[in-house]
Amino acid sequence: MPTSQNDHLALDHIPTLPARESVVGEGVFLSAWQQLMADSAQGYGEGPHACLLHSILAHLPDPVEQRHATVAATFVKWLGTNGGRDLLDRADRLKGRGLTPVQAYCAAWATLNRRDPCISHGIRTIEGILGPIELVTEVDNYRQISKWLPKLSVADYETVEGVVEWLPSREGTEFLEKCQNQIQKLHRAQRQAELDAFKKRSSQ
Numbered sequence: 001m002p003t004s005q006n007d008h009l010a011l012d013h014i015p016t017l018p019a020r021e022s023v024v025g026e027g028v029f030l031s032a033w034q035q036l037m038a039d040s041a042q043g044y045g046e047g048p049h050a051c052l053l054h055s056i057l058a059h060l061p062d063p064v065e066q067r068h069a070t071v072a073a074t075f076v077k078w079l080g081t082n083g084g085r086d087l088l089d090r091a092d093r094l095k096g097r098g099l100t101p102v103q104a105y106c107a108a109w110a111t112l113n114r115r116d117p118c119i120s121h122g123i124r125t126i127e128g129i130l131g132p133i134e135l136v137t138e139v140d141n142y143r144q145i146s147k148w149l150p151k152l153s154v155a156d157y158e159t160v161e162g163v164v165e166w167l168p169s170r171e172g173t174e175f176l177e178k179c180q181n182q183i184q185k186l187h188r189a190q191r192q193a194e195l196d197a198f199k200k201r202s203s204q
Contacts, residue, residue, distance in 0.1 A: 011053065011066060013037045015074035016130060025080025028182045033076040036175060056166045060158055071130060071159040078129045087112055101168030109164045126152065126160055
């Protein structure tokens with residue numbers, strides 16, 4: 001039975017693996033997501049712990065629990081990677097082909113998440129995102145990878161799909177724009193710092 005509004009659990013929006021310092025986008029997306037969840041607390045329903053994630057996943061048959069929050073945070077963190085950028089770009093291209101925004105995002109995710117033995121050792125995108133290690137970069141043999149693949153549930157898949165469907169919403173679009181602007185700002189600052197350091201070395 002679905003939970004009532006008053007039964008919402010307090011959730012920790014922490015991914016399976018921390019954001020990597022070397023990937024600026026991971027930290028930006030994760031921090032923005034955690035802030036969004038905190039800002040939305042008690043804004044979705046009567047329960048003291050209701051937040052935006054409960055609204056995003058309200059269509060699921062089971063109550064939103066900690067695993068849902070972990071999966072969602074891990075997926076959102078991934079949006080700050082090259083793979084996440086690829087998903088967003090695919091969705092934007094599909095929106096120009098007669099699909100609604102939600103259809104475009106769902107189609108982009110379905111295509112990107114399919115198992116292809118010629119791409120990333122045959123790992124599904126969701127397996128790479130939720131895996132216990134960085135599967136694609138740390139394991140180079142498909143037979144070795146199989147023992148590291150996470151055991152995912154239907155709820156895991158539906159959690160990611162729920163977030164994907166939320167992304168083209170007004171709130172989701174604002175969230176993406178905020179993250180992308182912050183990433184660009186940090187990249188500009190990083191490039192300027194590198195240029196200043198180069199000029200300083202050259203003048204010595």
